[in-house]
Amino acid sequence: MLHPWHGFATTYSGDGGFSQGCGSALNLHRALTTPKGPAQSDEPQSHSRTREFHRPAASRPRPRPYNHSVPARKTSLKKTAAKPAPPQAQPYFTQDSLKFLRALKRNNRRDWFDPRKPLFESTLKAPMLMVIEAVTHAMTAFAPDHVRPAPKCMMRIYRDTRFSNDKTPYKNQVAAWWSRHGLEKTSGGGFFFHLSSTELVIAAGVYMPEREQLLAIRAFLLDHHGELRKLLNDKKLRQLFELDHGELLSRPPKGFAKEHRAMDLLKCRQWAVVAKLAPEAALEPSLVQQIVTHFRAAAPLVALLNRPLQPPAEAKRQPLFGLY
Numbered sequence: 333m334l335h336p337w338h339g340f341a342t343t344y345s346g347d348g349g350f351s352q353g354c355g356s357a358l359n360l361h362r363a364l365t366t367p368k369g370p371a372q373s374d375e376p377q378s379h380s381r382t383r384e385f386h387r388p389a390a391s392r393p394r395p396r397p398y399n400h401s402v403p404a405r406k407t408s409l410k411k412t413a414a415k416p417a418p419p420q421a422q423p424y425f426t427q428d429s430l431k432f433l434r435a436l437k438r439n440n441r442r443d444w445f446d447p448r449k450p451l452f453e454s455t456l457k458a459p460m461l462m463v464i465e466a467v468t469h470a471m472t473a474f475a476p477d478h479v480r481p482a483p484k485c486m487m488r489i490y491r492d493t494r495f496s497n498d499k500t501p502y503k504n505q506v507a508a509w510w511s512r513h514g515l516e517k518t519s520g521g522g523f524f525f526h527l528s529s530t531e532l533v534i535a536a537g538v539y540m541p542e543r544e545q546l547l548a549i550r551a552f553l554l555d556h557h558g559e560l561r562k563l564l565n566d567k568k569l570r571q572l573f574e575l576d577h578g579e580l581l582s583r584p585p586k587g588f589a590k591e592h593r594a595m596d597l598l599k600c601r602q603w604a605v606v607a608k609l610a611p612e613a614a615l616e617p618s619l620v621q622q623i624v625t626h627f628r629a630a631a632p633l634v635a636l637l638n639r640p641l642q643p644p645a646e647a648k649r650q651p652l653f654g655l656y
Contacts, residue, residue, distance in 0.1 A: 421458035423466040424619040425527065428455045430611055433504065433529040440500040452489070460486055460506050460527075466620040467525075467627070471510065474631045478510040478523060485510055504528055510627075512634075514643040518542055521637040523627050527614050534623055535576070536630035537604030538637045545641055550585060550598050552640035557594035560603070563633045572626050573605035603637055605630055 432455050436445065445452070464482040472479055487507040493499045507526035515522075519542060524535040538549065553560060564575060577600040584590040588598050597603075607626055613619065 421454075421462045422617070423459065423462040424617055425459050425614040426455065427615065429459065429527075429614070430529055432456060433506075433527070436502060437504045437529055440502050440504070442501055445502055456506050457486075457489075460508065463525075463620060463623070464508050467623050468510070470620070470624040471523075471627065474628050475510070475523070475634070477512050478634075480510065480513075480516075484516075512638050512642075515638070515641060518641075519545060520641050521634040523630070523634065525623055527611060529611060532609040532611050532613050533606060534609070534626045535604055535606040536573075536627060536634050537576070537602070539602050539604050540578070541602065546601070548640040549603070549637060550588065553594050553597050554588075554592065556636070556639075557597050559636055560597060560633075563636060564605075566629075566632075569605065569629050569633070572629050573607050576602070576604045576606040578602040578604075603633075605633065 432448075432452060436452075439445075461482045464485050468479055468482065468485065485508045487503075487509060489502055489506065491498075491501060491503055493501065505526045505528035507524070510523040512520050512522060519538065519540060521538045522536070524533070524539070526533045538545070541549065563569065579601060581599040581601070584592075584595060585598055588595070592598065613622065616622075
């Protein structure tokens with residue numbers, strides 16, 4: 333007697349084809365549990381999942397670990413060290429500052445300076461601006477009319493070669509000039525500081541004034557030469573500075589009587605005081621205090637020389653029909 337499942341078992345094989353196998357329950361079990369390939373499957377996907385669920389555990393494929401072909405390894409995030417912050421500029425200079433100035437003096441060319449401009453800004457410009465800011469802050473106590481922003485005080489490193497036979501493009505020093513309010517576009521009296529590879533200069537007064545200013549100061553000295561002499565002979569001022577009147581005239585200036593008591597001062601082309609120090613003085617943390625001490629001593633001299641040069645006070649506006 334044939335088993336009720338015998339006909340199905342003899343016509344269906346486990347490999348998806350037809351065979352004359354034994355009509356046993358084992359063949360029927362294999363037929364039901366063996367999945368067909370994608371191209372040979374004639375049943376919905378849900379049926380194959382059902383057969384896979386009934387498949388014996390021993391014959392099920394083992395789950396493959398992630399990235400089985402590569403040995404497992406632990407990956408750790410590398411801790412990148414924080415970049416150190418650039419050193420903050422200090423109100424004094426370093427040996428690198430003097431080294432750059434010496435090199436600039438030997439190689440005063442654009443093709444040398446341009447690739448080294450960042451070095452110039454870090455070793456010279458940045459500390460120079462710090463020095464100017466510190467000095468300017470102190471000047472509010474004794475020369476408030478000369479207080480200006482640091483970039484306005486610092487002089488350019490580039491030379492004006494339009495009317496000069498010397499065509500070297502750069503100055504061999506860094507310098508600053510504190511002019512008086514209202515006299516920014518002219519010379520007038522002010523305070524000066526510069527650093528080169530050979531010297532440190534601190535100066536104050538009127539240096540190479542324009543023709544109109546020169547005449548104004550000479551006319552002022554006709555009646556105020558005594559005040560100027562007193563300031564120039566001040567003991568503290570002479571301890572810190574030397575007089576710098578520039579090249580004197582060989583004759584009395586035109587329009588002034590040669591027998592005037594102030595003739596020795598009238599023959600001057602400039603009225604200034606100057607102190608020259610070794611460049612190594614710029615490397616000391618006391619640089620700002622040294623500059624301030626010199627400027628404070630010269631402040632009365634600068635104020636006196638600027639008196640005839642001060643721009644006239646702005647005329648007070650008169651109301652028109654009671655309205656401004």
